[in-house]
Amino acid sequence: MTLAEISSNLLYVAFVAYLIATFIFGGAVKGNKEGTFKSESRWGKVAITITLIGFAANLGYFFTRWGATGHAPLSNMFEFTTAFGMTLVGGFIILYFLYKTPVLGMIVLPVALLIIAFASMFPSEVSPLIPALQTNWLAIHVSTVVIAEGILAISAAAGLIYLLKVVDLTKKSKQRMGLEAIMYSLVLVLGFVIASSFFSLTGYEAEFTYVDKEAKDAAVTYTMPPIFGMNEYVALTDDAMTPLVEMPAIVHAGKLTTVTWSILFGTVLYWLIRLVFRKRIAAILKPFVKNVNIQLMDEIGYRAVIIGFPVFTLGALIFAMIWAQIAWSRFWGWDPKEVWALITWLFYAAYLHLRLGKGWQGEKSAWLAVLGFIIIMFNLVAVNLIIAGLHSYA
Amino acid sequence: MEKLQCQCGHVNPPGTKLCESCGRSLTEKEQNSKLVDMRYEGTARRSQTYNKSIIDKVWNFFSSVKVGVGIIVFLLVAAAIGTILPQKAFVPANTEATIKDYYADTYGVVGQIYHALGFHDLYSSFWFIILVGMLAISLIIASLDRFVPLYKSLKNQRVLRHPSFMGKQRIYAEGPGAEDTLKKAEEKLTELKYKVRTDKNGLLAEKGRFSRWGPYVNHIGLIIFLFGVMLRMMPGFYIDESLWIREGETRAIPEVPGYYLENKNFELENYSGEGGEEIFGEALDRVGTVAKNYQTDIVLYKKKEDALPGAVDGQEVVKEYPIRVNQPLKFDGYAIYQMDFRLDELKAMTFSFINKETEDSFGELTIDLIDPKKDYELDNGYSVKLIGYYPDFSGFENGEPQTATPLPNNPGFLVKLFTPETPEGETSFITIQNTVEPLGENDYKLAFQSVETRDVSGLTVRKDSTLPILGLGGLIFMIGVAQGMYFNHRRFWIQQKTDGTILLAGHTNKNWFGLKKDLNQVVEYASLPAYTDQQDEIDKQEKAEKEGEVLS
Numbered sequence: 001m002t003l004a005e006i007s008s009n010l011l012y013v014a015f016v017a018y019l020i021a022t023f024i025f026g027g028a029v030k031g032n033k034e035g036t037f038k039s040e041s042r043w044g045k046v047a048i049t050i051t052l053i054g055f056a057a058n059l060g061y062f063f064t065r066w067g068a069t070g071h072a073p074l075s076n077m078f079e080f081t082t083a084f085g086m087t088l089v090g091g092f093i094i095l096y097f098l099y100k101t102p103v104l105g106m107i108v109l110p111v112a113l114l115i116i117a118f119a120s121m122f123p124s125e126v127s128p129l130i131p132a133l134q135t136n137w138l139a140i141h142v143s144t145v146v147i148a149e150g151i152l153a154i155s156a157a158a159g160l161i162y163l164l165k166v167v168d169l170t171k172k173s174k175q176r177m178g179l180e181a182i183m184y185s186l187v188l189v190l191g192f193v194i195a196s197s198f199f200s201l202t203g204y205e206a207e208f209t210y211v212d213k214e215a216k217d218a219a220v221t222y223t224m225p226p227i228f229g230m231n232e233y234v235a236l237t238d239d240a241m242t243p244l245v246e247m248p249a250i251v252h253a254g255k256l257t258t259v260t261w262s263i264l265f266g267t268v269l270y271w272l273i274r275l276v277f278r279k280r281i282a283a284i285l286k287p288f289v290k291n292v293n294i295q296l297m298d299e300i301g302y303r304a305v306i307i308g309f310p311v312f313t314l315g316a317l318i319f320a321m322i323w324a325q326i327a328w329s330r331f332w333g334w335d336p337k338e339v340w341a342l343i344t345w346l347f348y349a350a351y352l353h354l355r356l357g358k359g360w361q362g363e364k365s366a367w368l369a370v371l372g373f374i375i376i377m378f379n380l381v382a383v384n385l386i387i388a389g390l391h392s393y394a
Numbered sequence: 395m396e397k398l399q400c401q402c403g404h405v406n407p408p409g410t411k412l413c414e415s416c417g418r419s420l421t422e423k424e425q426n427s428k429l430v431d432m433r434y435e436g437t438a439r440r441s442q443t444y445n446k447s448i449i450d451k452v453w454n455f456f457s458s459v460k461v462g463v464g465i466i467v468f469l470l471v472a473a474a475i476g477t478i479l480p481q482k483a484f485v486p487a488n489t490e491a492t493i494k495d496y497y498a499d500t501y502g503v504v505g506q507i508y509h510a511l512g513f514h515d516l517y518s519s520f521w522f523i524i525l526v527g528m529l530a531i532s533l534i535i536a537s538l539d540r541f542v543p544l545y546k547s548l549k550n551q552r553v554l555r556h557p558s559f560m561g562k563q564r565i566y567a568e569g570p571g572a573e574d575t576l577k578k579a580e581e582k583l584t585e586l587k588y589k590v591r592t593d594k595n596g597l598l599a600e601k602g603r604f605s606r607w608g609p610y611v612n613h614i615g616l617i618i619f620l621f622g623v624m625l626r627m628m629p630g631f632y633i634d635e636s637l638w639i640r641e642g643e644t645r646a647i648p649e650v651p652g653y654y655l656e657n658k659n660f661e662l663e664n665y666s667g668e669g670g671e672e673i674f675g676e677a678l679d680r681v682g683t684v685a686k687n688y689q690t691d692i693v694l695y696k697k698k699e700d701a702l703p704g705a706v707d708g709q710e711v712v713k714e715y716p717i718r719v720n721q722p723l724k725f726d727g728y729a730i731y732q733m734d735f736r737l738d739e740l741k742a743m744t745f746s747f748i749n750k751e752t753e754d755s756f757g758e759l760t761i762d763l764i765d766p767k768k769d770y771e772l773d774n775g776y777s778v779k780l781i782g783y784y785p786d787f788s789g790f791e792n793g794e795p796q797t798a799t800p801l802p803n804n805p806g807f808l809v810k811l812f813t814p815e816t817p818e819g820e821t822s823f824i825t826i827q828n829t830v831e832p833l834g835e836n837d838y839k840l841a842f843q844s845v846e847t848r849d850v851s852g853l854t855v856r857k858d859s860t861l862p863i864l865g866l867g868g869l870i871f872m873i874g875v876a877q878g879m880y881f882n883h884r885r886f887w888i889q890q891k892t893d894g895t896i897l898l899a900g901h902t903n904k905n906w907f908g909l910k911k912d913l914n915q916v917v918e919y920a921s922l923p924a925y926t927d928q929q930d931e932i933d934k935q936e937k938a939e940k941e942g943e944v945l946s
Contacts, residue, residue, distance in 0.1 A: 004673065128684050131686065306879045321868075340474075
């Protein structure tokens with residue numbers, strides 16, 4: 001086996017371990033009917049051990065890949081997103097040993113699984129570095145950012161648990177809808193993973209030429225049946241499905257097709273779950289948070305932010321500016337990725353001022369933490385894939 | 395407003411809530427509340443005291459946290475709007491009119507609206523800059539409003555506080571004590587690294603007061619940073635020039651007096667997928683070419699001190715250096731970056747002087763495309779005169795050849811050919827792969843032989859004297875954040891009344907758990923009375939009342 005193969009096998013091991021640990025954490029929390037925390041701590045120990053094994057394999061993936069490629073594996077969408085999943089689990093492990101909260105694992109691990117699965121949908125072959133990335137600042141800047149985002153995401157997980165516990169799901173309310181919308185969007189990510197895997201396993205591919213927004217000829221390969229056609233498309237593959245609608249040049253119909261298939265798969269899956277359980281996903285999770293100490297969740301959420309915020313400042317702004325000055329001759333250029341890092345920073349600054357200055361604790365704080373995670377995910381997914389800029393290396 | 399005199403005799407500035415000296419509640423609100431509000435030690439903040447004049451109103455506006463968060467949210471939303479479509483710096487157009495057309499053509503109506511609203515240049519729009527300015531003002535005023543009274547109050551703390559002050563602290567205890575209780579408490583607190591002061595029958599133990607300055611320190615860091623950014627607009631602090639330099643050329647560096655740069659060689663290297671790069675084979679197959687290195691080998695010259703202006707030989711070599719991406723050339727506070735390149739620009743063209751019929755050659759001449767000579771003498775009385783040179787020939791206008799740019803992209807030559815047979819000369823106009831004879835059929839012509847090319851390197855010249863200021867701002871911000879978030883200010887007040895009764899109160903700005911951990915050790919060692927967390931009591935009571943309501 002080559003080093004690169006060992007690396008990807010270790011990632012599989014980590015994935016499977018997290019998957020198993022998720023169920024055991026769930027069992028540990030659910031099985032605790034009397035609320036005595038005895039069985040919870042016993043099964044929690046088993047689950048955290050498996051998580052630790054998974055995390056060790058995950059670290060193994062990271063460093064063997066580093067060895068194989070000769071650079072920190074943080075240089076493209078697959079590598080960065082996988083690392084994000086890893087730091088999320090790392091953050092959870094630290095907090096588990098501080099606060100002994102299996103319920104946090106039950107939420108964080110599946111999210112980490114989703115993130116790693118999402119990452120695996122992007123090209124994962126070992127790729128060379130362009131000149132701008134050939135420096136130690138790649139490892140310094142990106143690893144600090146990914147650690148900070150992992151920690152900040154923990155605060156969202158704690159917030160989500162808080163909300164699952166306090167939001168009344170028996171009455172119609174904005175909160176209930178918001179909570180279910182979060183669940184639905186997580187299912188959509190799963191929809192993307194399933195759609196991508198399905199079409200890639202069936203080997204679907206269709207090539208088209210089209211005219212791009214600068215009126216130049218270009219080519220595109222669809223990996224999913226084209227629902228939307230590119231501007232003035234011409235099919236090169238004979239048996240390809242004819243696109244239903246042709247899009248104007250500014251819309252990348254290929255990406256729109258992927259999004260649409262993901263939504264289709266995700267929505268079908270969502271309603272299947274609703275049909276099988278006959279209740280909202282939030283309501284399915286509700287019994288798991290029965291014994292949760294909400295003050296502790298509030299505390300964990302806040303702790304995660306006060307650790308994550310300075311680390312984020314250091315990595316996503318200070319180190320980023322130093323590197324930008326060296327590589328691009330200016331420390332700040334209003335590149336979309338830079339702007340969204342600033343937005344994330346401003347958002348958490350607002351969070352801290354509202355919490356410390358205006359007494360926004362508990363539920364308000366929990367909603368903000370979840371919103372922070374949405375901004376981070378937007379910066380990761382949308383800014384890389386939709387908004388073009390210097391950082392779009394997907 | 396009038397000054398407030400407390401029962402203890404101390405005169406407090408107007409607006410004070412808790413007497414600066416003894417801690418008695420001075421307002422009705424404070425007197426009626428179960429716990430005192432200790433956020434700013436009950437001091438008189440200007441914003442909470444005056445609201446008459448315009449200055450008061452402006453001050454109060456900017457010192458509000460709500461307004462501060464509002465400005466942050468506005469900035470955040472504005473910043474996000476600026477990423478919906480690319481900013482004008484990122485679009486392939488550079489005049490006002492072409493930029494406008496680009497947005498309209500590429501993004502349709504949405505693009506037109508976006509451009510009309512000025513969002514294409516959002517981050518340098520006056521309103522965005524005003525928002526940032528308001529944030530800076532808010533940082534300054536909100537900090538001063540809180541810091542000044544807080545600093546005074548903490549600096550002049552008295553050891554002995556009035557029992558009513560102590561009784562309204564969150565951590566409180568009252569009970570019998572022994573003779574040595576105070577002494578033992580002092581011992582233990584000192585051991586726990588508290589600074590202990592005593593006065594008559596009481597003590598004040600304090601730890602981590604500096605953490606209270608954290609927010610103000612980090613705000614100072616941000617203000618220094620914003621000040622640094624502002625300073626760039628001052629002349630002399632900031633230079634941003636681009637320099638295109640051909641291989642073999644030596645050029646004066648723009649805005650950097652006395653320095654010259656020679657481009658010895660430009661190199662673009664791509665990944666080959668061979669020789670240790672086999673591992674990248676799959677990725678290279680998928681995406682095609684990936685650049686590995688952009689590099690300009692340069693020599694930096696400096697004009698000698700005693701050299702006459704314009705003297706060619708009055709230069710000394712400062713250094714030879716390969717400028718690469720991520721490895722700018724640095725000297726004397728300036729930095730030169732590898733930013734762009736043009737491959738294979740035409741350098742010189744070689745022609746053969748031939749008889750059109752016999753194709754006999756009478757010699758060759760080479761025309762430099764950047765700085766062409768006028769006359770070219772060949773052997774045996776053959777010569778060429780260059781009458782007109784059009785480096786980027788774009789067609790004729792009124793019979794005159796035109797050039798689009800000064801760059802030799804499509805050179806055109808108007809030449810006169812002289813031979814012993816045709817001493818008055820034959821005129822011909824030569825462009826790549828085409829010869830026009832405007833004044834009638836010629837016997838001779840210049841036949842294209844070869845072309846020399848070279849690369850042009852696009853460099854950026856920078857000087858940014860504000861960087862140390864920005865760095866300092868960032869550093870101070872980080873220190874302030876750590877100071878305020880990871881440390882906390884803990885205090886205990888202990889008094890022993892003449893009958894031996896111990897009064898104990900504790901306060902921290904955050905992390906009550908840590909405070910209690912400290913206190914438990916002191917309570918045990920000095921046998922202090924058991925304390926209660928009055929906030930918990932209040933919470934419990936409220937909860938019980940709420941449940942009572944639900945039940946009834």
